[in-house]
Amino acid sequence: MSRSTGRRLGRAGIRDVAAAAGVSITTVSDALNGKGRLPDATRSHVREVADRLGYRPSAAARTLRTGKSGLIGLTVTTYGDEPFTFTEFAYFAEMARAATSAALARGYALVILPATSRHDVWSNVALDGTVVIDPADGDPVVTELVRHGIPVVSDGRPGGTLPVTGWVDNDHEAAVLGLLDHLADAGARRIGLLTGTTTDTYTRLSTTAYLRWCDRVGQDPVYESYPAHDPCAGAIAADRLLARPDRPDAVYGLFDPNGTDLLAAARRYGLRVPEDLLLVCCSESTGYATTEPPITTLSLKPRRIGTAVVQILIDAIEGLDNGRPIEQVIPTDLIVRTSSQRRSPRTTISPPRRPAGE
Amino acid sequence: MSRSTGRRLGRAGIRDVAAAAGVSITTVSDALNGKGRLPDATRSHVREVADRLGYRPSAAARTLRTGKSGLIGLTVTTYGDEPFTFTEFAYFAEMARAATSAALARGYALVILPATSRHDVWSNVALDGTVVIDPADGDPVVTELVRHGIPVVSDGRPGGTLPVTGWVDNDHEAAVLGLLDHLADAGARRIGLLTGTTTDTYTRLSTTAYLRWCDRVGQDPVYESYPAHDPCAGAIAADRLLARPDRPDAVYGLFDPNGTDLLAAARRYGLRVPEDLLLVCCSESTGYATTEPPITTLSLKPRRIGTAVVQILIDAIEGLDNGRPIEQVIPTDLIVRTSSQRRSPRTTISPPRRPAGE
DNA sequence: CTTGTTAAAAGGTACGTTTCTGCATGGTGA
DNA sequence: TCACCATGCAGAAACGTACCTTTTAACAAG
Numbered sequence: 180m181s182r183s184t185g186r187r188l189g190r191a192g193i194r195d196v197a198a199a200a201g202v203s204i205t206t207v208s209d210a211l212n213g214k215g216r217l218p219d220a221t222r223s224h225v226r227e228v229a230d231r232l233g234y235r236p237s238a239a240a241r242t243l244r245t246g247k248s249g250l251i252g253l254t255v256t257t258y259g260d261e262p263f264t265f266t267e268f269a270y271f272a273e274m275a276r277a278a279t280s281a282a283l284a285r286g287y288a289l290v291i292l293p294a295t296s297r298h299d300v301w302s303n304v305a306l307d308g309t310v311v312i313d314p315a316d317g318d319p320v321v322t323e324l325v326r327h328g329i330p331v332v333s334d335g336r337p338g339g340t341l342p343v344t345g346w347v348d349n350d351h352e353a354a355v356l357g358l359l360d361h362l363a364d365a366g367a368r369r370i371g372l373l374t375g376t377t378t379d380t381y382t383r384l385s386t387t388a389y390l391r392w393c394d395r396v397g398q399d400p401v402y403e404s405y406p407a408h409d410p411c412a413g414a415i416a417a418d419r420l421l422a423r424p425d426r427p428d429a430v431y432g433l434f435d436p437n438g439t440d441l442l443a444a445a446r447r448y449g450l451r452v453p454e455d456l457l458l459v460c461c462s463e464s465t466g467y468a469t470t471e472p473p474i475t476t477l478s479l480k481p482r483r484i485g486t487a488v489v490q491i492l493i494d495a496i497e498g499l500d501n502g503r504p505i506e507q508v509i510p511t512d513l514i515v516r517t518s519s520q521r522r523s524p525r526t527t528i529s530p531p532r533r534p535a536g537e
Numbered sequence: 538m539s540r541s542t543g544r545r546l547g548r549a550g551i552r553d554v555a556a557a558a559g560v561s562i563t564t565v566s567d568a569l570n571g572k573g574r575l576p577d578a579t580r581s582h583v584r585e586v587a588d589r590l591g592y593r594p595s596a597a598a599r600t601l602r603t604g605k606s607g608l609i610g611l612t613v614t615t616y617g618d619e620p621f622t623f624t625e626f627a628y629f630a631e632m633a634r635a636a637t638s639a640a641l642a643r644g645y646a647l648v649i650l651p652a653t654s655r656h657d658v659w660s661n662v663a664l665d666g667t668v669v670i671d672p673a674d675g676d677p678v679v680t681e682l683v684r685h686g687i688p689v690v691s692d693g694r695p696g697g698t699l700p701v702t703g704w705v706d707n708d709h710e711a712a713v714l715g716l717l718d719h720l721a722d723a724g725a726r727r728i729g730l731l732t733g734t735t736t737d738t739y740t741r742l743s744t745t746a747y748l749r750w751c752d753r754v755g756q757d758p759v760y761e762s763y764p765a766h767d768p769c770a771g772a773i774a775a776d777r778l779l780a781r782p783d784r785p786d787a788v789y790g791l792f793d794p795n796g797t798d799l800l801a802a803a804r805r806y807g808l809r810v811p812e813d814l815l816l817v818c819c820s821e822s823t824g825y826a827t828t829e830p831p832i833t834t835l836s837l838k839p840r841r842i843g844t845a846v847v848q849i850l851i852d853a854i855e856g857l858d859n860g861r862p863i864e865q866v867i868p869t870d871l872i873v874r875t876s877s878q879r880r881s882p883r884t885t886i887s888p889p890r891r892p893a894g895e
Numbered sequence: 896c897t898t899g900t901t902a903a904a905a906g907g908t909a910c911g912t913t914t915c916t917g918c919a920t921g922g923t924g925a
Numbered sequence: 926t927c928a929c930c931a932t933g934c935a936g937a938a939a940c941g942t943a944c945c946t947t948t949t950a951a952c953a954a955g
Contacts, residue, residue, distance in 0.1 A: 190685060192911060203935045208913060215914095216932060235685065238663040239606065240911035242597035243940050249661045250648070261638060272630040279649050280619060288658045289649045290608070291637050300646045303607045305596040327548060327593065410823070439827040446829070465768065466822070469797040471804070471829050550941055561905045566943060573944095574902065598941035601910050 191232040200228040211236070242305050249287050251492060252309035253278060254320070257293045269435055269463040270481045271312070274334065277485030278310060285493050294320060308492045310334065313379050314341060330495040332488050332505075335380050344495045345505030347487045349479050351381060354511040355388035355431070358459055358477055361513060362429045366521045367457050369398060371420050371427030373437050375407035382407070385433055385461075401427045407434050417444040421456075429457035429519075438467050438474045442518075458518040473516035483509045549590040558586040569594070600663050607645050609850060610667035611636060612678070615651045616766040621670075627793050627821040628839045629670070632692065635843030636668060643851050652678060666850045668692065671737050672699060688853040690846050690863075693738050702853045703863030705845045707837050709739060712869040713746035713789070716817055716835055719871060720787045724879045725815050727756060729778050729785030731795050733765035740765070743791055743819075759785045765792050775802040779814075787815035787877075796825050796832045796876075816876040831874035841867050 197204045202225060209215030210225035242248040253275060279289050290304055294311075301320065308330040314321050316339040324331050330344040337343050362370050372389045375382040386402075393400045401423065405416035417440040420430060430441055438460035442452065450456045452472055459475045460467075467474040487507050494500040555562045560583060567573030568583035600606040611633060613621045621629045637647050648662055652673075659678065666688040672679050674697040682689050688702040695701050720728050730747045733740040744760075751758045759781065763774035775798040778788060788799055796818035800810060808814045810830055817833045818825075825832040845865050852858040 193913095194911080204912085205914080205936080206934060209934090212913085215934085218933075221933080233684070235660045237601070237911050238661055239597055239600035240940090241661075241913075242663075243595070243601050243942090244911080244913045246940080248597065249658065261634065268627075268630060272626060275649075276619065276621065279651075283651055283658060286658060286661070288662055291633075291647045291649065293637075293641055300607065300641060300644060302593050303596055303599075303644070304646055305600075326591070414827075436824070439824055442829075443827045464824070465794070466797055466824055469772075469801045471800075551943095552941080562942085563906080563944080564904055567904090570943080573904090576903075579903080595941050598910090599943080601912085601940090602942045602944085604910080 191234045193234070193236065196225070196229045196232055196234050199232060200225050247496075248305040248307055250290050250304065250306055251282055251287050251489070252292045252304070252306045253289045254292050254294055254309060254311045254314075256313060257295060267435070270479060273463050274312075274481035274485040277482035278489045279485075281486045281489040282493070285489075287489075287493060294318075308332070308344075308496045310488050310492060311343070313381065314343070315379075316341065330492055332492040332495070334484055334488050336506075338380055345491045345500075345507075347484050347491065347507045347509060348380075349484075349511045350508050351384040351511075352388040352391075354477060354479075354513075355385050356392055358431060358513055359389065359392045361515070362431070362457050362459065362519060363396070365429075365453075365457055365519055367427075367429035369401060369425065369427045369429070370457075371430040372400070372402035373413075373416055373420055373430060373432040373434075373441065373460075374402055374404050375433060376404045377407055382433060389431070399425070401425055410436070413437060414440045414443065417441045418447070421445060421448050421450065428455070430459075432458075432460035435460070435462040435464060438462055438464075438476065438518075439470065442470060442474065453518050453521050457521060459513075468516065472518050475516045475519035476514050478512040478514060480509050480512055549592045551592070551594065554583070554587045554590055554592050557590060558583050605854075606663040606665055608648050608662065608664055609640055609645050609847070610650045610662070610664045611647045612650050612652055612667060612669045612672075614671060615653060625793070628837060631821050632670075632839035632843040635840035636847045637843075639844045639847040640851070643847075645847075645851060652676070666690070666702075666854045668846050668850060669701070671739065672701070673737075674699065688850055690850040690853070692842055692846050694864075696738055703849045703858075703865075705842050705849065705865045705867060706738075707842075707869050708866050709742040709869075710746040710749075712835060712837075712871075713743050714750055716789060716871055717747065717750045719873070720789070720815050720817065720877060721754070723787075723811075723815055723877055725785075725787035727759060727783070727785045727787070728815075729788040730758070730760035731771075731774060731778055731788060731790040731792075731799065731818075732760055732762050733791060734762045735765055740791060747789070757783070759783055768794070771795060772798045772801065775799045776805070779803060779806050779808065786813070788817075790816075790818035793818070793820040793822060796820055796822075796834065797828065800828060800832065800876075810876050811879050815879060817871075826874065830876050833874045833877035834872050836870040836872060838867050838870055 193204055193207050197207045200207065202221065206217065206221065207225050207229070210217055210222045211229060255271065282289050287307070290306070292300060306329060309324055311318070311321055311331055311333045313335040314333050314337050318341060321331050321341055321343065325342045333343050333346040334348070336346050336348040359370055372386070374386050389402070390400055403416045403420040405412040413434065413436050417437065420427070421444045432438060432441055438458065441458055441460070445452055445456050452458050459477060461477040461479065463478055463481055467476050487509060491505055491507065551562055551565050555565045558565065560579065564575065564579065565583050565587070568575055568580045569587060613629065640647050645665070648664070650658060664687060667682055669679055669689055669691045671693040672691050672695050676699060679689050679699055679701065683700045691701050691704040692706070694704050694706040717728055730744070732744050747760070748758055761774045761778040763770040771792065771794050775795065778785070779802045790796060790799055796816065799816055799818070803810055803814050810816050817835060819835040819837065821836055821839055825834050845867060849863055849865065
């Protein structure tokens with residue numbers, strides 16, 4: 180048969196290397212992977228021949244054989260056709276960037292996958308593990324993955340009894356409570372909230388924390404909700420909030436664009452920030468350092484989250500997770516700027532300006 | 538042998554389905570993939586059994602057999618350890634988002650890969666094709682991929698003789714020339730440029746277009762450069778530009794954060810925008826619609842670019858690219874706002890405000 | 896009864912690795 | 926001299942799928 184001389188028009192296989200080097204396939208594999216017991220002479224000879232032939236091991240074959248693909252899924256929630264919301268934009272981008280770096284540093288690559296899709300791309304790609312951002316309570320994808328023994332680590336503490344391998348999250352309640360205290364310290368008498376209509380964990384926890392705080396200090400809650408995935412609705416909701424008869428003298432906005440939305444609304448109503456209205460929003464955008472006035476933001480530290488999620492996941496994949504905690508709480512960071520400092524802003528010591536975060 | 542009853546502790550294979558359904562492996566494969574000639578009864582029976590066993594075809598095995606992985610690489614340039622620059626942030630995020638959507642809609646998934654990496658993750662993942670953002674002139678990765686017959690489509694017209702399958706880009710020269718004309722029409726006498734020190738195509742083309750325009754209208758070039766990957770350097774460069782003795786009365790900033798940087802610098806020097814200083818920057822951020830004043834931006838339409846790149850790539854992968862043009866120029870979009878309209882801004886008709894772009 | 900035709904399903908090989916097992920060889924201690 | 930061991934390497938069995946080739950059964954036409 181022409182089996183041994185069978186010409187693969189495309190790429191050179193391990194067989195071709197073995198033939199060209201005058202050794203067996205086993206020897207080539209061992210030489211290239213640093214396994215087995217081979218004298219350095221053989222090893223380097225094989226390497227040289229492989230190099231000369233431009234040999235690239237087939238990832239598919241290796242994956243099939245070893246069961247490891249070196250691929251990690253990054254699941255994003257979708258709204259309609261688009262992956263991830265505009266409101267989560269900066270957060271997601273930062274988080275994904277950090278996750279990508281962390282994964283690459285350990286030899287893994289990230290595959291972006293939607294929480295749902297018509298073609299099930301899911302079964303078309305061999306995943307060693309998956310990162311899920313803010314999974315829904317009974318998420319079928321997660322359940323399915325775990326059932327197949329694929330590690331799943333979530334960004335956001337999973338609700339219900341979702342059987343994830345681990346999770347990373349901020350302490351959203353504590354963050355909101357601390358932030359409201361900060362506003363109260365700055366002189367706020369009635370603090371309003373700009374929140375979302377969705378039921379995800381972040382929105383829910385933040386809102387209940389707000390309500391609890393109001394209850395504790397004896398303030399009537401003043402809030403407006405809007406569908407956070409609609410980029411226009413935020414500005415309208417901000418307007419609604421400031422148009423109320425019981426207009427708040429301080430507002431916290433849960434989503435990234437709320438800062439500019441609220442600032443624009445305040446301008447329309449002739450309210451000065453921070454004199455008439457204190458402002459804080461949750462955002463990762465550095466742009467808020469240079470608005471007029473600069474706006475105080477709550478950072479969820481997406482880079483630390485992205486890194487932590489990936490580390491936990493890869494540890495689980497490689498079986499290094501013995502006894503290591505698989506739940507991790509990342510502290511938030513309140514970056515205090517002018518918009519939340521009513522008294523003598525110019526004598527206040529502001530925290531050192533970070534270049535790009537972290 | 539216990540071969541036929543061999544228990545795979547993990548997942549059910551096609552063999553198990555065949556055995557459970559009382560048919561051959563071939564029949565199972567055909568039934569599940571809609572091939573062969575099978576009566577509907579058999580087909581649905583097999584499907585039902587497969588479902589009951591929770592059968593998932595092995596992506597690795599399928600890839601090995603068919604040579605198609607359904608995976609597309611998305612290569613981002615790296616600066617140090619971090620993928621993509623902060624200045625390209627919004628652009629990249631939008632572009633990646635669109636590319637992800639487009640790929641998923643055609644049954645492909647995106648893998649994020651760095652232009653370089655210590656572990657060569659590259660050969661560890663089976664790619665059907667690759668999208669490369671702004672490749673360097675003699676990019677070894679691209680050359681290698683093409684040599685192995687893997688289609689490569691670049692975002693950004695490749696310099697030199699890089700043998701890509703296709704590319705998508707804006708007409709950067711035309712965009713800059715048009716934008717400078719717009720500023721001149723608004724009354725600018727001396728237009729300055731805030732540009733980068735890097736040698737990528739975008740920076741180079743934009744800068745030369747600026748110089749050409751200056752030459753044409755007989756203006757002395759007034760520009761400052763800074764390393765665009767440094768998030769702090771932009772503000773300093775903006776300051777330098779406005780501190781010059783030959784201070785410009787209009788500035789175009791090549792990078793996303795330049796708008797806020799310039800606005801802040803103008804404020805420091807007591808310059809009113811647009812009365813004393815006209816401002817335009819290249820950005821995809823919607824935040825510039827609500828700054829004070831709103832800033833005119835040049836959008837490179839990253840969503841259209843991301844979509845186009847992926848379509849061209851997948852067409853090439855699937856061999857549908859006969860005669861179809863593989864080079865595509867996407868028009869830019871100048872979103873005119875207050876910062877570049879000196880005369881009677883309130884009677885000027887501004888273009889309809891788009892919700893989120895496109 | 897033979898031959899041709901077609902639907903339905905089975906058989907078997909190849910995809911390119913990794914890795915377990917095993918075979919030589921040559922040196923060493925008893 | 927023999928048993929023993931370490932070394933250096935080869936053979937061959939998987940991994941799970943897709944698809945090409947062949948077989949079987951059934952049935953119609955000659």
